[in-house]
Structure formats: structure tokens, C-alpha cells
Amino acid sequence: xxxxxxxxxxxxxxxxxxxxxxEILPPDHLTVIVxxxxxxxxxxxxxxxxxxTMIYTLAGLANPxxxxxxxxxxxxxxETIETLGGPTWFQLGDRDLALHHERSRRLKEGQSxxxxxxxxxxTLGISITLLPMSDDPVRTIVITDKGELAxxxxxxxxxxxxxxxxxxxxxxxxAIPAPGVIQAxxxxxxxxxxxxxxxxxxxxxxxxxxxxxxxxxxxxVGVSPIVGGKAIKGPxxxxxxxxxxxxxxxxxxxxxxxxxxxxxxxxxxxxxxSDIQALNIRVLVTNTIMKNEQDRMGLGExxxxxxxxxxx
Amino acid sequence: xxxxxxxxxxxxxxxxxxxxxxEILPPDHLTVIVxxxxxxxxxxxxxxxxxxTMIYTLAGLANPxxxxxxxxxxxxxxETIETLGGPTWFQLGDRDLALHHERSRRLKEGQSxxxxxxxxxxTLGISITLLPMSDDPVRTIVITDKGELAxxxxxxxxxxxxxxxxxxxxxxxxAIPAPGVIQAxxxxxxxxxxxxxxxxxxxxxxxxxxxxxxxxxxxxVGVSPIVGGKAIKGPxxxxxxxxxxxxxxxxxxxxxxxxxxxxxxxxxxxxxxSDIQALNIRVLVTNTIMKNEQDRMGLGExxxxxxxxxxx
Numbered sequence: 346x347x348x349x350x351x352x353x354x355x356x357x358x359x360x361x362x363x364x365x366x367x368e369i370l371p372p373d374h375l376t377v378i379v380x381x382x383x384x385x386x387x388x389x390x391x392x393x394x395x396x397x398t399m400i401y402t403l404a405g406l407a408n409p410x411x412x413x414x415x416x417x418x419x420x421x422x423x424e425t426i427e428t429l430g431g432p433t434w435f436q437l438g439d440r441d442l443a444l445h446h447e448r449s450r451r452l453k454e455g456q457s458x459x460x461x462x463x464x465x466x467x468t469l470g471i472s473i474t475l476l477p478m479s480d481d482p483v484r485t486i487v488i489t490d491k492g493e494l495a496x497x498x499x500x501x502x503x504x505x506x507x508x509x510x511x512x513x514x515x516x517x518x519x520a521i522p523a524p525g526v527i528q529a530x531x532x533x534x535x536x537x538x539x540x541x542x543x544x545x546x547x548x549x550x551x552x553x554x555x556x557x558x559x560x561x562x563x564x565x566v567g568v569s570p571i572v573g574g575k576a577i578k579g580p581x582x583x584x585x586x587x588x589x590x591x592x593x594x595x596x597x598x599x600x601x602x603x604x605x606x607x608x609x610x611x612x613x614x615x616x617x618x619s620d621i622q623a624l625n626i627r628v629l630v631t632n633t634i635m636k637n638e639q640d641r642m643g644l645g646e647x648x649x650x651x652x653x654x655x656x657x
Numbered sequence: 658x659x660x661x662x663x664x665x666x667x668x669x670x671x672x673x674x675x676x677x678x679x680e681i682l683p684p685d686h687l688t689v690i691v692x693x694x695x696x697x698x699x700x701x702x703x704x705x706x707x708x709x710t711m712i713y714t715l716a717g718l719a720n721p722x723x724x725x726x727x728x729x730x731x732x733x734x735x736e737t738i739e740t741l742g743g744p745t746w747f748q749l750g751d752r753d754l755a756l757h758h759e760r761s762r763r764l765k766e767g768q769s770x771x772x773x774x775x776x777x778x779x780t781l782g783i784s785i786t787l788l789p790m791s792d793d794p795v796r797t798i799v800i801t802d803k804g805e806l807a808x809x810x811x812x813x814x815x816x817x818x819x820x821x822x823x824x825x826x827x828x829x830x831x832a833i834p835a836p837g838v839i840q841a842x843x844x845x846x847x848x849x850x851x852x853x854x855x856x857x858x859x860x861x862x863x864x865x866x867x868x869x870x871x872x873x874x875x876x877x878v879g880v881s882p883i884v885g886g887k888a889i890k891g892p893x894x895x896x897x898x899x900x901x902x903x904x905x906x907x908x909x910x911x912x913x914x915x916x917x918x919x920x921x922x923x924x925x926x927x928x929x930x931s932d933i934q935a936l937n938i939r940v941l942v943t944n945t946i947m948k949n950e951q952d953r954m955g956l957g958e959x960x961x962x963x964x965x966x967x968x969x
Binding site for chain 2: 388389390417418419421422423424425426428429430431432438439440442443444446447449450453464465468469
């Protein structure tokens with residue numbers, strides 16, 4: 346019988362594994378809880394980059410080159426904004442923009458982010474349950490040597506150049522988990538920490554009241570987003586270095602030490618397996634780099650088999 | 658020496674003659690004052706359909722098939738909005754949308770509509786002076802047998818089907834002319850009423866405090882938007898009928914009788930010339946249908962020659 350799985354994820358890396366899991370689990374056995382700490386307001390729109398990447402990936406619409414955005418995209422809007430002297434620092438494709446608009450329109454009408462996400466999933470044929478971590482705004486602030494920066498300012502506008510000193514998640518003190526989050530966790534046989542940035546993708550989710558506690562009661566398996574000392578995508582490795590840690594799957598394991606029963610690391614990191622096991626975390630060493638849909642399903646299968654074996 | 662001209666205009670028809678005038682007059686001799694009564698809020702954006710049509714036409718970007726919108730347009734945004742179950746009743750091309758966004762962004766930053774329009778003209782290479790009738794919101798309400806309808810609701814969503822009983826211009830009591838409007842009129846040698854809808858394009862402009870008085874002190878020449886009893890574009894003829902008037906260039910002449918020194922009518926309406934002249938309005942009979950850029954310039958030349966001859 347299939348496990349009931351809850352996956353916690355950020356954007357590009359996390360959505361690849363979530364997609365693999367979605368392809369092999371019955372739809373009602375998979376709930377994906379997505380970071381909304383990257384969300385921001387731009388051109389009067391509420392933009393949810395991690396939710397968008399997850400939606401496009403699960404719907405088969407993602408741009409395979411970038412990992413974010415859509416594969417069938419056009420750029421007339423942004424080209425014209427540039428002609429008109431408007432802000433172009435955030436990439437907005439014509440079709441992508443429609444999702445931001447329709448989401449923002451529904452939010453302004455009073456729908457919750459959870460309701461809007463559910464609607465979007467229905468229209469795009471996504472049958473698993475996709476939930477934002479919270480309907481309340483939580484915004485990741487990156488504390489850097491250049492001051493405190495809103496996440497998209499740090500990530501996109503400044504291309505992660507400033508040196509990171511720490512993080513704050515504004516609004517997290519009062520945010521509550523989105524409807525369904527705690528229920529899905531309580532029913533889960535397994536929680537998967539997808540290969541997403543520990544600092545700015547997974548930590549914000551776990552910082553929402555009640556989520557970390559609910560996760561800690563479950564079998565938790567993580568997939569390292571760091572392979573051979575480098576992040577497959579994004580600034581995770583740079584962040585570890587700047588915060589004084591050696592970027593490695595061992596550092597990721599230590600990061601989530603209190604939660605993890607098992608950890609999936611790449612073959613390149615085989616030499617770290619014993620150190621991770623010394624943290625009382627079981628280790629699966631395999632190929633974790635997902636270059637195509639087969640890789641996603643293959644890693645999903647391995648994660649599930651690894652978790653099932655641990656539970657026996 | 659070239660006349661100093663102020664043209665009052667709405668959208669498609671008016672912008673064609675304005676374009677013709679812009680091609681033959683020195684840029685500093687032409688000011689076009691555009692109706693903003695059709696403006697509306699949609700998807701959180703301030704949309705100014707007549708200003709947009711005028712801008713695209715003057716910039717050489719207009720779609721020659723429709724008269725509105727851009728010729729180099731793509732539709733990924735609206736197609737995706739439709740997929741997502743959002744509102745699609747108002748056509749929003751990807752490039753057109755960028756103008757609405759950038760205008761709205763600047764308005765929210767505190768720029769006036771006049772300032773934003775000036776900026777857009779600069780970026781698109783428009784060198785004549787283009788002014789909204791007012792920086793204050795004035796909104797045309799169409800009073801119909803189906804109730805009072807905001808203009809775009811009547812015009813686009815309901816395709817002008819309801820029977821018209823009258824019009825209201827909300828906000829016009831307190832609106833003041835945009836900076837430059839009264840000054841341009843006071844310096845003008847000639848005011849041209851472009852072939853725009855008298856009820857919902859020209860009347861709103863003339864209803865803004867001080868504009869009608871300033872126009873009435875000038876030589877005014879109108880070009881009839883009605884030819885052979887029909888409007889070249891839009892619901893002007895239907896409105897005349899529903900309000901109890903025979904739609905004709907004579908009705909248009911009567912409409913602006915107190916302002917007009919001269920009237921340009923189409924050859925098809927030659928039989929109405931004497932009735933118009935009986936209103937103490939001089940008449941030029943010519944081809945008024947502008948099918949291409951040559952026609953626009955040709956009609957512009959004829960209007961200017963007719964006005965010059967009147968002034969001698």
C-alpha cells in the first residue's frame with residue numbers, strides 16, 4: 346500500500362522531486378506544502394515564485410532550461426515595459442503574468458491563497474494537494490552586509506551578491522498554517538524534505554507555528570540540495586559558507602538533525618555518509634541529480650523505498 | 658505660416674485625423690486633447706482606451722484592422738487568463754497591457770495622468786502635445802433601458818446593445834482641465850472637433866469646467882463622424898436614433914451648433930450642406946473616410962485650408 350506522503354518544498358529543486366512523487370503516488374496520498382516566504386508584491390500583484398514553479402512543474406508547463414517560468418512563454422509585456430522605462434528586474438513572461446494577475450484578483454476578492462491555489466491546480470489539471478505553508482503573509486528578509494533585504498531584492502535584483510549574516514521571517518510570529526497543512530501532516534506516514542534551500546525554502550515552512558512540531562512526530566527523510574559542496578541551484582552553498590559552515594550534505598543533515606530519520610545524499614558525497622550516520626540518521630547514497638522526468642520518478646521511488654525500509 | 662491647432666478627439670476616428678494633422682503641422686503647433694470619460698479600472702489597472710488609441714496611432718503602432726490596440730500584439734496573457742477562469746471581456750494584448758501597467762504604476766507613485774502621458778509620448782517618439790482632458794477622474798455613464806452602465810460595460814461587455822436614454826459624466830462637476838489645456842486653447846488659431854462620437858467622446862471633453870468656454874472663443878471646425886446616416890465606427894448613429902434624432906451630419910452640426918464656424922461633411926452627405934449652412938455654419942464637402950495614411954494627411958490638409966479660408 347502506498348505511503349501517505351507530505352513533501353515540504355521551495356522552488357526549482359523541490360518541485361522536481363515533488364513532480365517525481367506526484368507521478369508515482371496516488372493523488373490523494375501526496376500533499377506538497379510550499380514555501381511562501383519568497384512571495385512579494387510587484388506592479389500591484391502578489392507574486393508567489395515557489396508556488397508558481399511548483400504549479401508549472403506539476404502541470405508539465407515549466408521551462409526545462411530555467412526551471413522557473415513557463416516553457417511556452419512570450420515576452421511582449423516585459424519588452425514593452427522596458428520601452429516605457431518601467432521596472433524590468435523581475436522576469437515576467439506574458440503567460441506567467443496572467444497567473445500573478447488572476448491570483449491577485451482572487452486574493453483581492455477575498456479568497457485565501459489556499460483557495461486560489463486549489464482553483465489554479467484544478468484549471469491546470471494538477472490532482473495532488475498543493476498547499477501554501479500559510480494563508481498569512483510571511484516574508485523572508487535576508488540580513489546581509491548590505492543591510493536587510495527583502496528576499497527577491499537579494500535573490501533577483503542583487504543576484505545573491507551581498508554576504509549573508511542571517512534571516513528573518515516577518516509575519517511568522519502570527520502566521521498560522523494554511524487549512525489542511527496540519528491535517529495532512531497528522532495523517533502522513535512520511536514527510537519528505539525536498540532538495541530545497543534549507544535556509545530560505547524549508548526553514549520558513551518549519552517556522553510557521555505548529556508545522557515543525559507536527560513534522561517532528563513523523564518519519565522524516567530529507568534529500569540534500571547540496572552535492573559535492575555545491576548547490577544544484579541557487580545560493581544554498583554560498584549561504585552556508587557565509588554563515589560559517591562548510592557547504593555539504595553533512596551540514597544539511599546537521600541543519601535538520603532533530604527532525605531527520607533518514608537522509609538521501611548523492612554518490613559524490615558518499616564519504617560523508619558515516620558522519621551523517623553518526624548523527625543517528627540513516628543514509629541512502631544514490632544519484633540525486635534530476636536531469637529529466639525519469640530521474641525525478643527514479644529518485645521519488647528510491648526515497649519511498651528507503652523510507653519504507655526504515656519503517657519496518 | 659502654420660496655424661496653431663487644438664484638436665479634440667476620442668479614439669479610433671479622432672486619432673486618424675489627429676495623426677493626419679500631426680504629419681503636416683509643426684509639432685509645437687498641434688495639441689490634441691483626448692477624452693478620458695471612457696477610462697476605467699480593470700484588474701487593478703487604470704485603462705485609458707482613447708488615450709491609448711491616440712498614442713498607438715500617433716506612434717505608428719496601431720492595429721490597422723481594428724483601429725484600436727497594437728499591430729505587433731501577442732495574446733499569451735489573455736489566453737492564460739481564460740485558462741485560469743479569469744475575466745476576458747476586455748481585450749488585453751501583452752504589449753498593450755504593459756502600457757496599462759506602467760501608466761498605473763506611475764499614477765500610484767503620484768504622477769498625474771498628464772505627466773504619465775507626456776512620458777509615454779517621449780518614449781514612443783510622439784512629438785506633438787497630447788493631453789488628457791483632465792487629470793481628475795471623469796467617468797461616462799450611459800443611461801439605458803437596462804439601467805445606468807459604466808461606459809466600458811455598455812461599449813465592450815454589452816456591445817452597445819442596451820437602448821440609450823442619456824449620459825452622465827461622473828466627476829465632471831469637480832474636474833478641472835489638465836495643465837496646458839486652457840493655455841493651448843487660448844493660443845490656438847483653430848480648434849478641430851475630430852470625427853469622434855459627439856455624445857461620449859467630444860461632449861465629455863467640452864463638459865470639463867472652462868473647456869467649452871475656451872473653445873467657444875475660437876474658430877472651430879468639426880469633421881462629421883457620421884457619413885450617409887451611419888457612424889464610420891462605433892455607436893454614434895445608434896445613439897442619435899435612440900435619443901430621437903435622425904443620425905446624420907446635420908444632427909452633428911446641430912449638436913455643436915453654438916461652437917462651429919465650419920463643418921466638414923462627406924460627399925455622400927452633400928444634400929445636407931444647405932441645411933447645415935442654414936445654421937450659419939460653413940460647409941466643406943469632401944471625402945472624409947480615412948482608409949490609409951494618405952487619406953489622413955489629405956483630410957488634415959483640407960481641414961486646415963478650409964479653416965484658413967474661413968478666417969480671411
